[in-house]
Amino acid sequence: MSYNPDNPLVVQSDKSVLLEVDNPRYEEARDALARFAELEKSPEHIHTYRITPLSLWNAAAAGLTADFVVGALERLGKYDLPGNVRVDVVDYVSRYGRVKLIKEEGQLLLVSEDRALLAEIAHHRRLAPLLEGAHPAGALIVNPAQRGHIKQALVQFGYPAEDLAGYVSGTPLAVGLRADATLSGTPFELRAYQQEAIAVFHAGGTAHGGSGVIALPCGAGKTIVGLGIMSRLGCNTLILTPSIVAARQWIHEIVDKTDVTPDLIGEYSGERKEIRPVTVTTYQVLTYRPARSEDFPHFALFDERDWGLIIYDEVHLLPAPVFRVTAQIQARRRLGLTATLVREDGRESDVFSLIGPKKFDMPWRDLERQGWIATAECHEVRIRMPDERRLSYAVAEEREKYRIAAENPLKLSVLDQLVEKHAEDQMLIIGQYIDQLQEIAERYQAPLLMGKTPTVERERLYAAFREGEIRLLVVSKVANFSIDLPDASVAVQVSGTFGSRQEEAQRLGRILRPKRNGLLAHFYTLVTRDTRDQEFAANRQMFLTEQGYRYDILYEDEIAEFRPATVVAQARMVDDERDGKGFLRLLK
Secondary structure, eight states, rough: OOOTTTOEEEOOTTTTEETTSSSHHHHHHHHTTTTTOEEOOOOOSSSEEOOOHEEEEEEHHTTHHHHHHHHHHHBBBSSSOOEEEEEHHHHHHHHHHSEEEEETEEEEEESSOOHHHHHHHHTOOTTTGGGEEOTTTTTEOGGGGHHHHHHHHHHHHHHOEEOOOOOOSBBBOOOOOOOOEEEEEEOOOOOHHHHHHHHHTTTTHHHOEEEEEEOOOOOOOOOHHHHHHEEEEEEOOEEEESSHHHHHHHHHHHHBSSSSOOGGGEEEEEBBOOOOOOOEEEHHTOOOOOSSSSOOOGGGHHHHHHHHEEETGGGGGGHHHHHHHHHHOOEEEEEEEOOOOTTTTSSSSHHHIIIIIIIEEEEEHHHHHTSSSOOEEEEEEEEEEOHHHHHHHHOOOOHHHHHHTTTOOTTHHHHHHHHTTTTSSSEEEEEOOHHHHHHHHHHEEEEEEEETTTTHHHHHHHHHHHHOOEEEEEEEGGSSSOOOOOOOEEESSSSSSSOOOOHHHHHHHTSSSSSSGOOOOOEEEEEEEEEEHHHHHHHHHHHHHHHTTOEEEGGGGTTTTOOOOOOOOOOOEOOOTTTSSEEEEEOO
16 A cells, blocks of 8 residues: 555545645645535544535536546545545446436437436336336436426435426526626626636526526625626526525616616515516515415416526525425526535535536635635634533533523623724624624614614615724624625624534625725634534534635634734735636735
């Protein structure tokens, strides 16, 4: 067995991969693993990844080959690659697209060159009920109404289908991007990576191209990519968003960046029920039902017009009931937009089968180095728990322990120091528990924005923050998603939704809009030492660790002497590895 001590990876036969953080080749290995493996643990010195069927199928759908995966593991591994890992990688990558869905002479067919595999599918107890028999040419006939369901079942079966059955065009609607639009005061134009994302999504043209997920960090212009795809397809479009504020931001961007006039754009919300060629709604409205025993009345919206495109904004938040209706509309193009494909409910495979595979992603730190999103520093501040509170924590039920730790009153003194240190910055203080947030808002005489804050008041506060009239906002989880606050440069997280990786990514995303004069963004997480709060923080940080962010560990007694950097210290031109062009790389 060969041994390469300078390499950073240990690949094990159970398809777990150990990565040495302090190795000089750490970043190279991390960036390679992010394309085909999932990060499971990220303590200080050794990170653990796992290669899964779904991670390999997403990689295959994005164009990666088994040779690429095996080559990366061999090139970066300390030891010889276990033989079973090599075999499994080749096998799982080859399974994507071994069966294909096509449409021929009006019939939906499941085809494969592997006749034995088709025979096995035809006799499988979960798959057989979705079929209508055998085609004379050897293919299997699929009930068109079961197109989504059979894709879900085939993923579970272990052979995800490549869907080449095409899509309805939808009612035509010309959507042009406006040449006179501006973005942050400069003429608006699609960036190179946005153009690439649009092209990849549409690969295959009108016959086959047009369903899948685009993953870009917050602040990188996912909405702009959506508008570009709308322009490319030119059809009636339904847009699903996580909140009414996000819906109205979509409407604003459509009016501002395209030539679609306001009379062609409808808001379908709790306040309005407009159905127009471009209609924007929320997941909350769609999943409303008068009683648990009744159906979802607003699902009818999916059939109200001949939609050619359905956009799922923040697709990682897609509620379970919407998966059901999505399974029934597989003939319409579907675009998922997200910063992270992580789902805390474990339904990543349903996103893969029903919305589509990951078509494009861009590492966060790549966009940071190119100057498209702000350079950010992440800090975890560990705070002791008062003795009297520690006793309450020790005897509490497990489900109560996190809240006791998260609401540690000693966090307030640390918060005082951070507010003072960033007195000139636009700051967000973000938390989970309303009582805690109300105390903080009163402490700093700052506005508090939470779930019951009326939409009009939310929009007023956001506008005042954008204009600089408000320097500090205290916000609950309602501000996690799709909120455009370009000048926010500091976020302090005092509590969160347990160990939610997606929430951590979204909260950092609130401060990633590019800053004037190269200002740094700072993301602080305040955690109570040696408690569930610290354990959950470690889990929350995993996705961002995978993207290249490291959390500096500070202790409460170090905050007084801590001096946060304010600007990026150095900038230089380097060659971008993707296309050889020079980009402005902002370096610490």
